[in-house]
Amino acid sequence: MAATMKDIAKATGLGLATxxxxxNGGNVREKNRIKIEQAIEELHFEVNExxxxxxxxxxxxxxxxxxxxxxxxxxEIITEVEDILRSKGYAAMICDCRTDEKREEEAVEFLYxxxxxxxxIMPTGRNGExxxxxxxxxxxxxxxxxxxxxxxxxxxxxxxxxxxxxxxxRLITAGHTKIGMIAxxxxxxxxxxxxxxxxxxxxxxxxxxxxxxxxxxxxxxxGGTAAMxxxxxxxxxxxxxxxxxxxxxxxxxxxxxxLDVKIPEELSLIGFDNEEFAKASIxxxxxxxxxxxxxxxxVAGIMLQRLGMGSxxxxxxxxxxxxxxxxxxxGNSVKKLRDS
Amino acid sequence: MAATMKDIAKATGLGLATxxxxxNGGNVREKNRIKIEQAIEELHFEVNExxxxxxxxxxxxxxxxxxxxxxxxxxEIITEVEDILRSKGYAAMICDCRTDEKREEEAVEFLYxxxxxxxxIMPTGRNGExxxxxxxxxxxxxxxxxxxxxxxxxxxxxxxxxxxxxxxxRLITAGHTKIGMIAxxxxxxxxxxxxxxxxxxxxxxxxxxxxxxxxxxxxxxxGGTAAMxxxxxxxxxxxxxxxxxxxxxxxxxxxxxxLDVKIPEELSLIGFDNEEFAKASIxxxxxxxxxxxxxxxxVAGIMLQRLGMGSxxxxxxxxxxxxxxxxxxxGNSVKKLRDS
DNA sequence: TTGAAAGCGCTAACAT
DNA sequence: ATGTTAGCGCTTTCAA
Numbered sequence: 001m002a003a004t005m006k007d008i009a010k011a012t013g014l015g016l017a018t019x020x021x022x023x024n025g026g027n028v029r030e031k032n033r034i035k036i037e038q039a040i041e042e043l044h045f046e047v048n049e050x051x052x053x054x055x056x057x058x059x060x061x062x063x064x065x066x067x068x069x070x071x072x073x074x075x076e077i078i079t080e081v082e083d084i085l086r087s088k089g090y091a092a093m094i095c096d097c098r099t100d101e102k103r104e105e106e107a108v109e110f111l112y113x114x115x116x117x118x119x120x121i122m123p124t125g126r127n128g129e130x131x132x133x134x135x136x137x138x139x140x141x142x143x144x145x146x147x148x149x150x151x152x153x154x155x156x157x158x159x160x161x162x163x164x165x166x167x168x169x170r171l172i173t174a175g176h177t178k179i180g181m182i183a184x185x186x187x188x189x190x191x192x193x194x195x196x197x198x199x200x201x202x203x204x205x206x207x208x209x210x211x212x213x214x215x216x217x218x219x220x221x222x223g224g225t226a227a228m229x230x231x232x233x234x235x236x237x238x239x240x241x242x243x244x245x246x247x248x249x250x251x252x253x254x255x256x257x258x259l260d261v262k263i264p265e266e267l268s269l270i271g272f273d274n275e276e277f278a279k280a281s282i283x284x285x286x287x288x289x290x291x292x293x294x295x296x297x298x299v300a301g302i303m304l305q306r307l308g309m310g311s312x313x314x315x316x317x318x319x320x321x322x323x324x325x326x327x328x329x330x331g332n333s334v335k336k337l338r339d340s
Numbered sequence: 341m342a343a344t345m346k347d348i349a350k351a352t353g354l355g356l357a358t359x360x361x362x363x364n365g366g367n368v369r370e371k372n373r374i375k376i377e378q379a380i381e382e383l384h385f386e387v388n389e390x391x392x393x394x395x396x397x398x399x400x401x402x403x404x405x406x407x408x409x410x411x412x413x414x415x416e417i418i419t420e421v422e423d424i425l426r427s428k429g430y431a432a433m434i435c436d437c438r439t440d441e442k443r444e445e446e447a448v449e450f451l452y453x454x455x456x457x458x459x460x461i462m463p464t465g466r467n468g469e470x471x472x473x474x475x476x477x478x479x480x481x482x483x484x485x486x487x488x489x490x491x492x493x494x495x496x497x498x499x500x501x502x503x504x505x506x507x508x509x510r511l512i513t514a515g516h517t518k519i520g521m522i523a524x525x526x527x528x529x530x531x532x533x534x535x536x537x538x539x540x541x542x543x544x545x546x547x548x549x550x551x552x553x554x555x556x557x558x559x560x561x562x563g564g565t566a567a568m569x570x571x572x573x574x575x576x577x578x579x580x581x582x583x584x585x586x587x588x589x590x591x592x593x594x595x596x597x598x599l600d601v602k603i604p605e606e607l608s609l610i611g612f613d614n615e616e617f618a619k620a621s622i623x624x625x626x627x628x629x630x631x632x633x634x635x636x637x638x639v640a641g642i643m644l645q646r647l648g649m650g651s652x653x654x655x656x657x658x659x660x661x662x663x664x665x666x667x668x669x670x671g672n673s674v675k676k677l678r679d680s
Numbered sequence: 681t682t683g684a685a686a687g688c689g690c691t692a693a694c695a696t
Numbered sequence: 697a698t699g700t701t702a703g704c705g706c707t708t709t710c711a712a
Contacts, residue, residue, distance in 0.1 A: 001655055002477070003688085004688090006689075006690095007688065010611065014698075015698055015699035015700070016689095016690085016691095016699080016701095017691085017693095017698065017700075017701095018697075018699075020690070020691060020692085020697050021691095021698080023690095024691080024698085026697085027697065028697075028698090029697065029698085030697085032698085046452065046453055047689090047690085048394075048453075048455060048688090048689050048690070049453050049454050049455065049690095050390060050393045050394050050399060050455050050688090050689080050690090051394050051452075051688070051689035051691090051704090052686090052689080052690055052691075053390045053395050053539065053690090053691040054388075054390050054689080054690075054691095054704050054705065055390050055689080055690045055691045055692085055703085055704050056690085056691065056704085057704075059390060061433075063525035065677075066704085067344075067421075069418055069419045069422070070407070070412055070415035070416045070419050072410055072412070074408050075410035075415055076410045079408075079409045079410050079436050079438075080681095082409070082434065082435070082436055083436065086447075086450065090455055091433050091450070092433065092434060092660050093401075093431050093432065093433055093434075094432060094434045095422070095426065096419050096422055096423065098419075099633075107426075109492055110426065110431070111431075112343060112386065112433055113387065113389055114389050114390075115388065115389065115390050126685065134671050137342070147615075179675070203502050211685055214592060220616070220618065221619075221620040222619065222620050224620075225620055238698095245711085250617070250620070251620055254620050254621055254622055255622070257597050257622060267699095271498075276560070276561050276562070277561065277590070277684080278563055279561075279562065280561040280564075280590070280592055282594055282597060282598035307707085321393070331465050337703060342712035344704090344705055344706085345705065345706065346705075347708095347709085349683095353684075354683085355682055355683035355684070356683080356684085356685095356705095357683060357684080357685095357707085357708080357709095358681080358683075358708095359681065360706070360707060360708080361681085361707095363683080363706095364707080366681085368681075368682090368684090369681065371684090372681090387706085388705055388706070390705080391688090391704070391706080391707090392706055392707075393688095393705090393706090394688050394689065394705080394707095394708045395688050395705080395707045395708085396688085396689085396691085396707070397688075482707085490712090531712075536697090540710040565712090585708090617691055647685065
């Protein structure tokens with residue numbers, strides 16, 4: 001069996017409290033410190049975090065619930081979050097709920113039983129009733145990339161509407177007026193925001209929003225290829241397209257190659273996410289990028305901060321919503337029809 | 341504060357042991373069962389897994405260490421593993437070590453302190469000394485996608501060499517003799533295996549292995565584009581290429597479009613991984629696919645099995661190495677130069 | 681079947 | 697600065 005603090009106490013002739021104090025940054029006489037360290041070495045002692053967790057009622061574990069681990073956007077955020085949390089001694093307990101609301105709720109229960117200290121969630125469900133439990137227990141909850149009206153907690157978002165709007169504005173500024181959009185599913189928060197950005201940009205430029213220029217895809221590669229084909233078929237006068245997520249951008253590019261449509265000569269294109277793909281494409285794609293690293297840092301930061309103030313019980317400060325700006329990566333996929 | 345078993349005992353007038361027994365499948369008189377369930381309901385009682393873990397010395401947590409969470413191959417495996425483990429009541433504590441050996445070692449320590457019941461690892465380091473700790477403690481370790489000579493534990497691999505060999509054989513059967521290869525880094529186990537498969541296929545067909553037909557990339561998209569360009573430039577007589585991972589396959593396809601080389605008319609191509617990309621490509625790519633779901637299932641299965649036999653201490657059965665077959669997804673990217 | 685009691689490894693209050 | 701002691705919430709003998 002692994003050595004315990006008791007063993008260290010016995011070996012050094014010191015009291016249990018002294019050993020504990022040593023591990024918790026308390027003051028220990030130089031002499032004893034050395035003795036303790038020696039004993040630790042000899043007995044291969046390692047603090048039992050489970051026992052510590054029972055006593056302190058803090059597990060130093062953060063629950064993380066995401067819709068799909070094998071979605072690059074989620075994965076990049078989680079990677080950053082996990083890294084930061086771990087550097088502060090917190091472990092990440094990750095649950096993939098496969099974009100299933102029921103599984104999501106189960107995951108919340110699961111993590112609650114595990115007594116995680118906080119919850120980071122990119123919710124699938126629209127209604128966050130099952131998060132109440134955490135809030136009531138005074139455990140911090142941080143929402144990522146999705147807003148929930150009913151639930152009062154911290155939240156880190158990206159300015160999807162603004163990003164889409166400014167992307168479309170770039171096309172307008174370049175002289176395009178017949179601008180297609182490959183939009184996402186109506187029931188996805190981010191997809192709707194991006195769609196609204198597109199509409200807004202056109203409206204502000206006094207351009208008409210034409211139904212035939214809008215095709216909804218399902219956020220997948222093949223959804224992108226299909227949407228692009230339809231767009232090109234239905235709109236011979238279209239000169240530009242805005243694609244609103246990564247997978248569909250990839251699909252759109254594949255289809256454009258198939259149709260032998262030259263970018264940007266015959267069609268301008270602005271895509272979404274994944275710098276690596278944009279840079280590797282020929283010509284380089286102009287894309288909207290989301291600051292996944294920064295999202296992760298903000299999320300982890302808020303969580304850590306909330307955990308730090310845990311002592312003040314009620315007066316934990318107002319929930320905060322942070323909306324991060326997206327970036328724009330300039331490529332060569334947009335043709336200037338006029339000087340700006 | 342959350343209710344404890346003590347509270348339930350008090351509320352029902354029963355003893356603590358009875359409550360505990362109730363939760364652990366023991367026999368409880370019908371009358372009392374009802375009383376207990378009522379009290380649970382009223383007090384919103386939920387078992388404290390931490391306390392349970394301290395007592396039983398089993399946390400029901402499995403540590404998972406991977407090189408990169410935002411690598412689709414890893415993510416797909418982990419998703420499956422996590423799903424299965426959770427369905428058996430085990431939580432996954434995931435550490436991304438960013439393909440850094442030092443971070444990997446730290447992660448092992450971290451998880452050991454946390455007293456995870458087992459470890460699943462896709463190792464970056466070549467030497468698994470730091471895994472000894474787990475083995476000594478009698479905690480199961482399962483290696484994924486990488487072998488380690490020095491360490492004696494279960495292991496789930498893919499037949500990389502065989503997969504590459506049979507992919508190249510397909511090209512040979514179709515009549516190709518000048519077959520290029522975009523290989524991966526020399527220090528990556530899977531990359532070397534795939535490279536050896538390529539060489540083996542050529543040798544068995546009495547074809548010479550030409551240096552100019554082999555270009556090493558770094559497993560990234562841009563590595564793939566660069567490699568493909570070099571290959572085409574240096575080998576005007578090359579009729580086919582085998583690309584040995586997903587990112588480079590994507591890069592190769594992008595470059596082929598740029599160079600306006602027609603697939604499969606002017607160049608045949610067999611890629612690696614990611615069905616979705618292969619299916620969306622035009623023409624559809626022929627690729628080797630790895631059974632990520634099955635890998636995940638095997639890994640989780642072995643882990644669960646080992647955990648079940650925990651009681652028998654030493655006699656835990658010999659470590660097992662499972663090598664899974666890859667699949668081949670037929671596309672239209674290979675031209676027949678002769679009838680097979 | 682049920683109850684009483686000991687103790688898992690640790691922290692924290694209190695006393696020294 | 698250090699020692700003593702009492703639990704944290706649970707499981708698990710051992711008796712009844």
